Amino acid sequence: MQDLVQRIYGAGSRFHIGDIGWELASVPPERQAGWRIALWSDGDQDVAWGWIEGNGLLLVVDPARPEVAGEVLDWFREETGPAVQRLTSVLESETHLIDAIEKAGFVLEHGRPYYTHHNITLDDLGTPVVPDGFTLRHVRADEIEKRAAVHRAAWSDVAPSKMTAEAMAAVMSTWPYRPELDWVVENSDGVFVASALIWLDEQHRAGLVEPVGCAPQYRRLGLGQAVNLGALHALKELGGVEARVCPRGDDGYPIPAKLYQSIGFRPGLRTVDYVGQKLDL
Template sequence: MPTARRDFAGPDDLRAMQAMASRQWSPTSRFHPGQLAWSRYYRPVDPDLLDEGESIAVWADEGQVVGFGWAEAPDWLELQVAPDRPDVAEELVEWFEEISDADTQSALVMEHDVAEPALAAAGFVAQPDVPWFTHHTLALADLTSVGPVDGYRFRHVEPHEARERAAVHAAAWSDFGPSKVDEGAYRQLMTAWPYRHDLDWVAVDDQGRMVASVIVWLDEATGVGLVEPVGCVPEHRGRGLAGAVTVAALLHLRAVGGSHAQVSPRGDDDYPGPQRLYRSLGFRPTARTVTWTRSLE
């Protein structure tokens, strides 16, 4: 059966994309299944429909996904292709050319990704100095606990706490503008694989209010938990809460069978704080992303 392309048709396709990400996972691969869940459901969305201007296509061989392209907007492409399928990479880049009418187009891939030759052949040029991300990993056997933070305790989220959980995320990320995460979106996120409420952790103050948070997405097939996202509300920063709540969640990840953790902070010098935090917890860099761009003007 030849490789077949299909347009995204809902949750079953997302699950197939996540299955591919799980099969292909390594410290240098582009996606963890949890990243795909977060990217799909962090804002209110119809599970069966894409946003205006958004496109997703999936390539399958004998029923198994071997590549997918996710054009979050006409000028921005995210993708993953099986390392042994450069032919799919070529088709994927051609597909993006067909669906995009942007004068400037960009694609984000891992450095040395199988798609890089296809991007270069289509006129894209690597931009190694624009903002980029670095995958970091940590063997959970090496994780050490952190001491208590006076005035706070750490616990996992309960299924009925979607409103409060969405609110602490939105407050933590308010520096970047109004968050799209609301109660409805978070309820939907809580139903998405591989979300687990026992791996969704918060720091609460002495009045029981959530003030910092982290989700860890465990892929049981690989034993790897992705840390995404982490945040602390502005008025409680500077007390070590982001790191402490992350460690609390990772200790639980280890207790339920996880072997490694991954996180992907910015790697460039313009936003160094998160990378410093994760390295202080024992995470070490493995591979980085590169943005490829072309102009049609």
């Protein structure tokens, strides 16, 4: 799945290899029970994949092979059955997918939460600053428990986080994770209170920031900015020239986009949602 994402990566593509690394590794196997993933190949080249979670589909299709998108959508219908209201979302630039999705009878639906790609080049980054008593650094490979704990803390006010040390260990052993790009802010007691992980696609010299978080009691101190900037500087040192992050773009969850824009990320393409017609049987 990452090979195909990397091969077709560009400004108009939905996913970065880091999206797949994070999404696959951060969810423990027992919570993947309802997932179905299929890959389409032509000879030794992968040309498409589909990933069903519940009634939703994520799909990646080589733009040079647009006809395969119809096969992925047929598989989606067969796997979910005609009585299910199927959902899918794509980046607005993925016209080869949109054509096939509309041909399969899906209609554009407004009003759902969506994501907006935000982009930054690394030539003019600000300097990360943390208040007295805090330390900014990257994690070490053996700090799995602490790394999982800061993720749980940061996401605890959204919903109880299911992040475990085992899942974080899986993330930290997933290609192309590297601890030099996994940054944290540590308080004076040695507790991690903010984090930002960047995934580097060396072929495209492009980073993906995913995920970012700050524990609720430490917010609005500039730690989110500092930990992002620390990780972005490290990305540049490792050869990166640009980075992407994909926060929500709708008004229902606006704060992360404000954080990223405050350090220089600029909004670009957004995701759009399509709903399949449910048959009354």
